[in-house]
Amino acid sequence: xxxxxxxxxxxxxxGPTEIPNRVLSATARxxxxxxxxxxxxxxxxxKALLRYAFRTTNDVTFPLSAxxxxxxxxxxxxxxxxxxxxxxxxxxxxxxxxxxNVVRLGGExxxxxxxxxxxxxxxxxxxxxxxxxxxxxxAFVHAETSTGAQSDAAEICALAEAHGALTIVDTxxxxxxxxxxxxxxxxxAVYSGTQKCLACPPGLAPVTFSPRAIAAVKARxxxxxxxxxxxxxxxxxxxxxxxxxxxxxxxxxxxxxxxHEALVMLKEExxxxxxxxxxxxHEILKAxxxxxxxxxxxxxxxxxxxxxxxxxPDGIDEAAVRRDLMAEHAIDIGAGLGPLAGRVWRIGLMGxxxxxxxxxxxxxxxxxALIRQGRDLKRGNAICAxxxxxxxxxxxxxxxxxxxxxxxxx
Amino acid sequence: xxxxxxxxxxxxxxGPTEIPNRVLSATARxxxxxxxxxxxxxxxxxKALLRYAFRTTNDVTFPLSAxxxxxxxxxxxxxxxxxxxxxxxxxxxxxxxxxxNVVRLGGExxxxxxxxxxxxxxxxxxxxxxxxxxxxxxAFVHAETSTGAQSDAAEICALAEAHGALTIVDTxxxxxxxxxxxxxxxxxAVYSGTQKCLACPPGLAPVTFSPRAIAAVKARxxxxxxxxxxxxxxxxxxxxxxxxxxxxxxxxxxxxxxxHEALVMLKEExxxxxxxxxxxxHEILKAxxxxxxxxxxxxxxxxxxxxxxxxxPDGIDEAAVRRDLMAEHAIDIGAGLGPLAGRVWRIGLMGxxxxxxxxxxxxxxxxxALIRQGRDLKRGNAICAxxxxxxxxxxxxxxxxxxxxxxxxx
Numbered sequence: 001x002x003x004x005x006x007x008x009x010x011x012x013x014x015g016p017t018e019i020p021n022r023v024l025s026a027t028a029r030x031x032x033x034x035x036x037x038x039x040x041x042x043x044x045x046x047k048a049l050l051r052y053a054f055r056t057t058n059d060v061t062f063p064l065s066a067x068x069x070x071x072x073x074x075x076x077x078x079x080x081x082x083x084x085x086x087x088x089x090x091x092x093x094x095x096x097x098x099x100x101n102v103v104r105l106g107g108e109x110x111x112x113x114x115x116x117x118x119x120x121x122x123x124x125x126x127x128x129x130x131x132x133x134x135x136x137x138x139a140f141v142h143a144e145t146s147t148g149a150q151s152d153a154a155e156i157c158a159l160a161e162a163h164g165a166l167t168i169v170d171t172x173x174x175x176x177x178x179x180x181x182x183x184x185x186x187x188x189a190v191y192s193g194t195q196k197c198l199a200c201p202p203g204l205a206p207v208t209f210s211p212r213a214i215a216a217v218k219a220r221x222x223x224x225x226x227x228x229x230x231x232x233x234x235x236x237x238x239x240x241x242x243x244x245x246x247x248x249x250x251x252x253x254x255x256x257x258x259x260h261e262a263l264v265m266l267k268e269e270x271x272x273x274x275x276x277x278x279x280x281x282h283e284i285l286k287a288x289x290x291x292x293x294x295x296x297x298x299x300x301x302x303x304x305x306x307x308x309x310x311x312x313p314d315g316i317d318e319a320a321v322r323r324d325l326m327a328e329h330a331i332d333i334g335a336g337l338g339p340l341a342g343r344v345w346r347i348g349l350m351g352x353x354x355x356x357x358x359x360x361x362x363x364x365x366x367x368x369a370l371i372r373q374g375r376d377l378k379r380g381n382a383i384c385a386x387x388x389x390x391x392x393x394x395x396x397x398x399x400x401x402x403x404x405x406x407x408x409x410x
Numbered sequence: 411x412x413x414x415x416x417x418x419x420x421x422x423x424x425g426p427t428e429i430p431n432r433v434l435s436a437t438a439r440x441x442x443x444x445x446x447x448x449x450x451x452x453x454x455x456x457k458a459l460l461r462y463a464f465r466t467t468n469d470v471t472f473p474l475s476a477x478x479x480x481x482x483x484x485x486x487x488x489x490x491x492x493x494x495x496x497x498x499x500x501x502x503x504x505x506x507x508x509x510x511n512v513v514r515l516g517g518e519x520x521x522x523x524x525x526x527x528x529x530x531x532x533x534x535x536x537x538x539x540x541x542x543x544x545x546x547x548x549a550f551v552h553a554e555t556s557t558g559a560q561s562d563a564a565e566i567c568a569l570a571e572a573h574g575a576l577t578i579v580d581t582x583x584x585x586x587x588x589x590x591x592x593x594x595x596x597x598x599a600v601y602s603g604t605q606k607c608l609a610c611p612p613g614l615a616p617v618t619f620s621p622r623a624i625a626a627v628k629a630r631x632x633x634x635x636x637x638x639x640x641x642x643x644x645x646x647x648x649x650x651x652x653x654x655x656x657x658x659x660x661x662x663x664x665x666x667x668x669x670h671e672a673l674v675m676l677k678e679e680x681x682x683x684x685x686x687x688x689x690x691x692h693e694i695l696k697a698x699x700x701x702x703x704x705x706x707x708x709x710x711x712x713x714x715x716x717x718x719x720x721x722x723p724d725g726i727d728e729a730a731v732r733r734d735l736m737a738e739h740a741i742d743i744g745a746g747l748g749p750l751a752g753r754v755w756r757i758g759l760m761g762x763x764x765x766x767x768x769x770x771x772x773x774x775x776x777x778x779a780l781i782r783q784g785r786d787l788k789r790g791n792a793i794c795a796x797x798x799x800x801x802x803x804x805x806x807x808x809x810x811x812x813x814x815x816x817x818x819x820x
Contacts (some may be wrong), residue, residue: 001455004439006442006667011443016660028437029434030434031611031612032416032417033742045411067475067662073638193660195660201665202441202660203662203665249477251477253612254429254437257414332443332446337657
């Protein structure tokens with residue numbers, strides 16, 4: 001067996017996304033000890049940068065040493081005790097996973113169910129809260145990666161708080177891509193991942209906990225069922241306080257280098273500008289898709305710009321289209337999950353490395369694949385429409401548009 | 411905030427250790443999708459290489475997407491159900507952590523306690539097994555990182571099996587450094603880490619499960635309390651079987667590149683040769699320490715060559731010695747944990763990157779630090795003694811010795 005040379009792919013699926021070279025090379029810097037003063041100083045910078053990304057002043061804000069799925073679990077395992085009732089808003093894969101978390105911990109999950117592709121209904125959540133007074137928490141997914149739907153986190157959190165319930169919020173796909181405003185929302189336990197709009201390799205889960213959430217953790221009757229994810233222990237390392245830091249587990253030092261670099265890049269660009277860039281790229285893609293008669297699963301008001309879930313037209317072999325894109329353009333887009341398997345494509349436009357030439361290449365490849373399957377499309381129309389939108393951003397002086405046009409011209 | 415430039419350190423503590431450039435640069439290769447066929451092929455290579463490292467034919471052998479501490483937890487959370495009785499052999503930090511795992515899962519931990527620095531007593535374990543018929547498992551640490559003691563895994567596993575108990579074995583510090591022979595031992599659930607003798611960045615936990623252990627997982631009455639660590643779900647991704655692989659979580663793709671490269675290097679060198687190299691380096695270090703009157707915590711028969719736990723002589727300020735080593739040589743050695751805090755130093759000689767010049771530099775720095783604190787030592791004696799041992803390996807034709815001498819002369 002020999003060294004692995006990764007083939008080149010253009011990652012436009014549900015994540016991981018393209019990783020900038022700055023981030024990749026940061027991960028390859030010499031490993032430091034996990035209690036080295038230089039590394040501890042870096043940890044403090046990562047915490048500050050994550051507070052910026054999450055728009056929060058929460059003390060307890062750090063990257064958990066495991067992927068986003070463990071980020072979900074660290075919220076539930078610390079906040080849910082046996083017998084606790086939790087309302088779970090389920091509108092895709094990740095809501096169902098939340099329900100599983102509650103049940104495995106001995107809690108009672110009260111599910112507010114939705115069609116896949118719908119945002120969470122604030123009205124139906126309000127009904128559920130009225131019908132179940134005294135629930136411990138409301139859990140929901142801000143940005144459902146499986147459907148591309150965005151829910152109104154501010155309203156949901158306000159409603160939960162008015163009923164005295166904590167909130168557990170999945171921002172895996174939204175952080176850095178669309179507004180995540182933890183303090184303005186009043187969210188309590190929020191987790192994310194690194195491999196989406198932060199454009200980092202997968203493997204870490206940024207998390208943040210409000211003082212109210214931490215108080216609930218401290219008030220537990222019994223320790224969390226997980227030793228590895230027990231916040232009281234993890235914080236002995238990430239927080240330390242007056243007693244100094246103590247060893248809990250060996251942090252993934254090099255992965256944290258990469259996250260630091262990605263967050264520095266986010267700060268350099270500016271969070272609001274990053275949101276704008278994701279939205280602009282979405283508009284460019286959408287214009288091209290429109291020429292092919294392709295439509296979104298989610299209605300316009302609740303679409304995630306970074307996660308475009310497109311309905312497969314009748315009579316089209318969706319897997320063949322993905323195979324063509326991979327074979328001819330090395331483009332990796334996502335398939336549907338669960339009930340959406342075979343019915344949608346998931347096109348991710350996430351993070352720093354989404355470039356206009358990749359969007360154009362995708363549109364061109366998609367057009368070719370559809371023509372091959374008998375669609376009556378004029379070759380080049382999609383790119384032309386997309387280019388017009390990109391040009392309009394340039395005329396409006398948006399930095400994204402400028403970059404987009406420059407890349408298109410190159 | 412700016413990009414982080416890691417200062418150069420020589421890592422000779424309890425891990426992470428020095429990481430070879432080949433491994434660091436592998437982690438920086440372009441990220442692939444976690445279901446990309448090229449990545450799936452790499453996963454299969456990693457599984458095969460881990461079987462080589464663990465000396466096992468176990469199908470279920472893979473790297474868990476989280477640090478070694480989660481490797482411990484994946485064994486306990488899948489094998490221990492509420493009410494199960496587990497004998498935990500405790501002779502250091504990690505045995506105590508095992509006990510915590512059992513208790514948090516609602517199991518009953520029967521502790522066979524030892525002085526720190528002792529190996530697990532097979533006689534006392536036999537007593538405990540006789541006194542507690544029908545225990546579900548025996549858990550022990552093969553290589554206690556906190557004390558440097560190695561236990562007789564073959565005898566312990568045979569004894570447990572004779573009593574119908576499964577075994578859960580911590581090989582975090584031993585894998586790749588001293589013989590870990592999962593099949594010869596008949597061990598059932600074995601976990602390790604990447605940042606010790608495999609010389610990889612921290613963040614993954616290689617694990618292997620015997621068919622007997624997998625049968626026990628399948629026979630559980632209720633699902634594991636952890637969704638993230640539920641083997642039945644994790645294996646849907648890592649194993650797949652006839653139904654193909656399914657998404658569970660997004661694997662830490664780049665970290666797995668690094669592990670693959672480290673395992674390819676281990677295969678190139680040869681597992682037995684790696685064990686020899688670790689032992690030779692230990693002998694070289696020991697000769698130098700002997701000239702300073704420094705002694706090991708663990709008796710000669712049970713010392714780990716890769717984890718040298720040295721008693722701090724009376725009257726020596728141990729923290730000042732570590733500060734001197736860091737300030738003057740950028741050498742990072744480990745402090746004592748728990749009851750050994752302030753009483754020992756922990757000198758790690760782990761992995762591919764341990765070079766003779768670093769051992770020599772450490773010995774020289776230690777000598778200077780002790781002279782500074784009033785010890786009557788002749789400067790240069792330690793290096794001289796160590797060099798003699800290295801030279802003897804060279805004369806005996808050991809490849810390590812040759813490398814050692816070449817590095818020493820350089």
